[in-house]
Amino acid sequence: MNDQTIAIIGAGLSGLACARVLADAGAHVTLFDKARGAGGRMSTRRTEVGPFDHGAQYFTARDPAFRAAVAEWQAAGVVAEWQGRIERVGVGPGPEPSPGERFVGTPGMSALLRHIAGELPVCFETQVTDIRRVEDGYRLDEYDGPPLRPFTQVVVAVPTPQAVPLLTTHAPALAGRVAQAEMAPCFSVMAAFDAPLPTPLDGIFFVGHPIGWAARDSSKPGRPAGERWVIHGHWGWSAEHLNDPPEQIAQALLAAFFSALEMAPRAPTFVATHRWRYALPTIPLAEDYLYDPAAGIGVCGDACNGPRVEGAWLSGTALGRAIVAARG
Ligand SMILES: Cc1cc2nc3c(=O)[nH]c(=O)nc-3n(C[C@H](O)[C@H](O)[C@H](O)COP(=O)(O)OP(=O)(O)OC[C@H]3O[C@@H](n4cnc5c(N)ncnc54)[C@H](O)[C@@H]3O)c2cc1C
Incomplete structure (x- = not known):
C-alpha cells in the first residue's frame, strides 16, 4: 500500500x-x-457553561470487532460506560431503551474521534x-x-x-x-439550568411526541459539574420545522419537555440550538x-x-x- x-x-x-x-x-x-475539528455527528459543543454532546448521545457495541475496539478505547481512557437511568415516556410504537452497556466518549464524545485521528493528517475547514x-x-x-x-x-x-x-x-x-438513501434532520437544543431538574431520569425516549430524546448530558462520566440537558426534536417534527428560527425551536422543545415530564417550566441559564440537516438515515x-x-x-x-x-x-x-x- x-x-x-x-x-x-x-x-x-x-x-x-x-x-x-x-x-x-x-x-x-x-x-x-x-468543520473546525474531528467528530462530525459525534461532535461536542464547548460553551461557557460546559460541553454538550449535541449529536450522538451514546453508543452500543454488538459486533465483536467493534466491541474489541471499544475495549481498547476504554483502556485508553477515551470511552466509558454511561450508567444513567434511561426510560421511555409515552405509549405506542417507538424506540425502547436497549438492554446492555451504553458507551460515551470521555470527557466528551469528540475525544474519541480525536483519539482515533491521532497523528493522521486532517485538513480542517x-x-x-x-x-x-x-x-x-x-x-x-x-x-x-x-x-x-x-x-x-x-x-x-x-x-x-x-x-x-x-x-x-x-x-x-x-x-x-x-x-x-434518504436522511432526515434533527434539531438539538442544549440547555443549562442553575439547579438539578426534579426527575430521576438521565435519558428519555419520547414516543409519539415532538421530542425524540432528551438527556441529562452532565450525568455522563467525566463531564464537569452542572445541570446540562440535550433535547432532540423527533425527526418528523424537525423536518416540519426545518426553517423555523432557532429561538422558536428551543422554546417549543423546552415547553414540550417540561409538559411531558409534568414539571413546572424553568428558565435555562444557557440555551443554544443546532440544526443537523442530515442527522439520520431513514432509508x-x-x-x-x-x-x-x-x-x-x-x-x-x-x-x-x-x-x-x-x-x-x-x-x-x-x-x-x-x-x-x-x-x-
Ligand atoms: C442528533 C443525532 C443524534 C444521534 N444519536 C446517536 C446515538 O445516540 N447513538 C448512535 O449510535 N448514533 C447516533 N447518531 C448517529 C451517529 O452520530 C452517526 O451514525 C455517526 O456519527 C455517523 O458518522 P459518519 O462518519 O458516517 O458521518 P459524519 O459524522 O456525519 O461525518 C461526516 C463528516 O464529513 C464532513 N463533510 C461533509 N461534507 C463535506 C465536504 N464536502 N467536504 C469536507 N467535509 C465534509 C462533515 O463535516 C463531517 O465531519 C446520532 C446522530 C445525530 C445527528
Whole structure:
C-alpha cells in the first residue's frame, strides 16, 4: 500500500475508521473536513457553561470487532460506560431503551474521534466541492493548502446527500446507488439550568411526541459539574420545522419537555440550538460500503451499515479493508 495516496473526505467516525485501516496497511492518507475539528455527528459543543454532546448521545457495541475496539478505547481512557437511568415516556410504537452497556466518549464524545485521528493528517475547514481527474490521479477542489501529490484513490465519508455531487462525474454508478438513501434532520437544543431538574431520569425516549430524546448530558462520566440537558426534536417534527428560527425551536422543545415530564417550566441559564440537516438515515443502503476499484473511489458512512455509531465504524473499517485487499 506504500504507493497509495488516499484522500478521505469527511473526518467523522467512518472516515477516521477507514483512514486507520489504510494508514496501518502503509497507505498515505489525508483527511479533509469542512468543520473546525474531528467528530462530525459525534461532535461536542464547548460553551461557557460546559460541553454538550449535541449529536450522538451514546453508543452500543454488538459486533465483536467493534466491541474489541471499544475495549481498547476504554483502556485508553477515551470511552466509558454511561450508567444513567434511561426510560421511555409515552405509549405506542417507538424506540425502547436497549438492554446492555451504553458507551460515551470521555470527557466528551469528540475525544474519541480525536483519539482515533491521532497523528493522521486532517485538513480542517476544507469543504471539498469536487473531485477532479488529473493525469496521475485525482485532485480535490477547494483544497488550497500546500500542494499534495495527486491521490490514487478517494474515499467519500460524508452524509449521502452531500456525497452524491462528489461522486457524479467519476463514479456515476456509486452516485446513483447513494442517491437512493434518504436522511432526515434533527434539531438539538442544549440547555443549562442553575439547579438539578426534579426527575430521576438521565435519558428519555419520547414516543409519539415532538421530542425524540432528551438527556441529562452532565450525568455522563467525566463531564464537569452542572445541570446540562440535550433535547432532540423527533425527526418528523424537525423536518416540519426545518426553517423555523432557532429561538422558536428551543422554546417549543423546552415547553414540550417540561409538559411531558409534568414539571413546572424553568428558565435555562444557557440555551443554544443546532440544526443537523442530515442527522439520520431513514432509508439506508443494504451494502456495508460501496467501492469502485477501477475508478479508485469508495463510499462509507452510517447510511451503509446502520444509522448508528457502530454502523459508521463498521462501514469505514470494511471499506478500508476492501481497498487494502484490492491494492495491498
Ligand atoms: C442528533 C443525532 C443524534 C444521534 N444519536 C446517536 C446515538 O445516540 N447513538 C448512535 O449510535 N448514533 C447516533 N447518531 C448517529 C451517529 O452520530 C452517526 O451514525 C455517526 O456519527 C455517523 O458518522 P459518519 O462518519 O458516517 O458521518 P459524519 O459524522 O456525519 O461525518 C461526516 C463528516 O464529513 C464532513 N463533510 C461533509 N461534507 C463535506 C465536504 N464536502 N467536504 C469536507 N467535509 C465534509 C462533515 O463535516 C463531517 O465531519 C446520532 C446522530 C445525530 C445527528
